[in-house]
Amino acid sequence: MASKGCEESRPCDGCEADSFCSAREKEEHERARVNEKLFHIRHKIMIMSGKGGVGKSTVAINLAAGLALNGHQVGILDADLHGPDVPRMLGIEGRHLTGRGDTVDPVEVFSGFKAVSMALLGQDPDKAIIWRGPLKHSAIKKFLGSVNWGDLDFLVVDLPPGTGDEPLSVARLINGVDGAVIVTTPQDVALLDSRKAVSFSKLMKVPVLGIVENMSGMACPHCGESIELFKVGGGEKAARDLGVPFLGRIPIDPQVVIKSDVGQPFVTDSTDSLVKAAFFDLMQKLLDQLLSSEVGVAPAVL
Numbered sequence: 397m398a399s400k401g402c403e404e405s406r407p408c409d410g411c412e413a414d415s416f417c418s419a420r421e422k423e424e425h426e427r428a429r430v431n432e433k434l435f436h437i438r439h440k441i442m443i444m445s446g447k448g449g450v451g452k453s454t455v456a457i458n459l460a461a462g463l464a465l466n467g468h469q470v471g472i473l474d475a476d477l478h479g480p481d482v483p484r485m486l487g488i489e490g491r492h493l494t495g496r497g498d499t500v501d502p503v504e505v506f507s508g509f510k511a512v513s514m515a516l517l518g519q520d521p522d523k524a525i526i527w528r529g530p531l532k533h534s535a536i537k538k539f540l541g542s543v544n545w546g547d548l549d550f551l552v553v554d555l556p557p558g559t560g561d562e563p564l565s566v567a568r569l570i571n572g573v574d575g576a577v578i579v580t581t582p583q584d585v586a587l588l589d590s591r592k593a594v595s596f597s598k599l600m601k602v603p604v605l606g607i608v609e610n611m612s613g614m615a616c617p618h619c620g621e622s623i624e625l626f627k628v629g630g631g632e633k634a635a636r637d638l639g640v641p642f643l644g645r646i647p648i649d650p651q652v653v654i655k656s657d658v659g660q661p662f663v664t665d666s667t668d669s670l671v672k673a674a675f676f677d678l679m680q681k682l683l684d685q686l687l688s689s690e691v692g693v694a695p696a697v698l
């Protein structure tokens with residue numbers, strides 16, 4: 397059998413010995429490739445939500461960019477196959493992952509900050525790719541096993557929305573995840589969505605780092621103070637009821653949409669604002685949780 401002692405680092409597809417290996421051996425080989433590529437990453441954080449449109453990608457890119465601004469080596473993985481928005485939100489749309497043999501290098505957003513997304517593979521961005529169940533799993537596995545992340549302090553994974561097969565498939569492929577951050581909105585339904593996301597994490601045996609309540613109140617465009625536009629507190633209540641940490645509120649600010657549409661992570665803006673402070677506060681709470689057990693790691697400099 398070719399896979400006994402198979403030293404190949406390349407994917408099984410296209411390997412001459414492919415026909416000698418069982419489906420199980422190929423699965424093991426591909427998983428080993430993923431693990432090897434993720435081996436030099438100190439912390440892996442998954443960002444998830446019970447449904448789409450709650451600001452999951454916004455939180456993911458601002459958390460990742462904030463960590464990189466703080467001097468950490470950071471990667472962001474856009475694991476959404478159907479709506480990969482991260483490249484647009486980071487202003488790297490149109491750039492491509494560069495190939496090296498059977499592997500690819502991430503796109504550098506700025507020094508210390510790398511990004512990977514299916515949308516950076518060079519396909520027509522307007523063309524919908526139809527992914528069917530098993531093909532989806534095998535594509536993401538092949539993809540994850542091909543990325544040269546190198547040494548990273550943090551990998552932030554923007555999971556597909558919801559708690560169905562797709563996020564499950566991605567989450568299962570990434571070993572040794574430190575924890576999941578669950579993004580929700582302030583309404584009562586947040587509790588329902590968060591409950592699903594928390595039980596999803598438990599199913600995955602991934603610790604819940606906490607719940608973030610996004611679009612919570614609004615930063616007044618005139619004075620910058622917070623206005624309680626709709627109801628607030630659903631995310632906090634969900635965290636309390638579910639017995640997981642509450643990581644804070646991020647207000648609505650029209651500038652978030654404007655900056656995201658021009659591909660600039662909000663935290664890189666030089667102007668101080670409630671939202672920027674909220675993102676850095678979130679980052680600090682996560683750093684406190686993740687680094688408290690590590691010896692000799694410098695605390696964040698804000």
Ligand code: ADP
Nearest residue numbers: 448449450451452453454647648649652653656
């Ligand atoms: P998801 O990843 O959950 O689908 P996105 O991060 O794509 O959601 O956000 C959906 C929309 O909401 C985007 O246009 C984004 O700019 C906007 N948005 C997210 N958070 C905020 C916020 N705090 N204030 C204003 N707009 C926001």
